[in-house]
């Protein structure tokens with residue numbers, strides 16, 4: 644029987660475990676603080692940011708939300724980030740992507756103080772992560788959440804053939820790097836596929852673990868997978884549908900055909916998405932611990 648991964652359940656467990664660490668910090672006089680900054684006209688972004696703020700409330704993190712006008716000058720964003728960098732009550736800062744066109748996204752990510760960069764988008768933190776486990780500060784939320792799911796469902800990465808489809812800075816690149824690292828959640832043989840890959844199916848057919856992060860609805864189907872594979876679907880695509888909201892969410896994997904072939908598979912919604920949010924809380928607690936020098940146990 645194919646196992647469908649329950650990302651909501653694992654994320655709830657992590658939030659539950661984090662509350663111990665948050666209590667420890669509170670007893671030492673610190674409430675972890677996470678600032679989310681929204682400057683976007685992307686309709687999904689509002690939803691995601693409000694979910695992140697609700698998560699904060701649930702676990703006892705001080706959620707601070709800043710919303711900027713879509714037509715404000717880029718400097719307003721940089722001033723906001725500078726203020727949050729200087730604010731002792733803020734331990735983590737997330738600048739929601741995508742940003743409006745007048746802002747250079749790379750520059751905005753680089754403006755966040757590295758110790759508060761809970762997305763792990765700042766080049767200093769990316770470099771430290773690539774340098775290896777003993778150098779790393781944060782892991783980016785989505786790849787980090789995926790590693791937690793693989794561990795939770797006893798999916799062996801060591802020696803596995805892993806294919807990461809997509810090479811974005813947010814998911815594909817760090818995911819491939821982490822799966823190849825020489826540590827307990829890595830040691831896979833990793834192939835990175837992307838839009839210039841000649842024969843995608845030749846790679847995915849051979850994979851024990853497929854991570855799909857391309858942002859194209861139902862891009863990968865069951866015929867492209869190896870029997871018994873683990874399939875991790877990072878895609879969260881809104882496609883028009885006659886629902887209350889006028890759309891439904893589909894992944895980058897065609898779930899119905901893939902589940903026939905896969906041994907373990909994440910659904911959309913309820914798979915990777917909730918884990919991304921849980922690991923954002925995790926990184927915020929780690930950031931607060933490091934900024935205050937109060938040791939905590941992280942799940």
Ligand SMILES: Nc1nc(=O)c2c([nH]1)NC[C@@H]1CN(c3ccc(C(=O)N[C@@H](CCC(=O)O)C(=O)O)cc3)C=[N+]21
Nearest residue numbers: 691737738739740741762879912913914916917919920
């Ligand atoms: N600086 C930055 N950091 C991010 O981590 C970041 C970002 N920008 N921009 C956009 C992407 C996307 N992302 C999601 C996280 C959780 C869900 C999530 O919880 N999804 C639910 C359902 C969501 C729904 O109902 O719409 C699920 O999959 O079950 C979705 C998307 C974080 N991102």
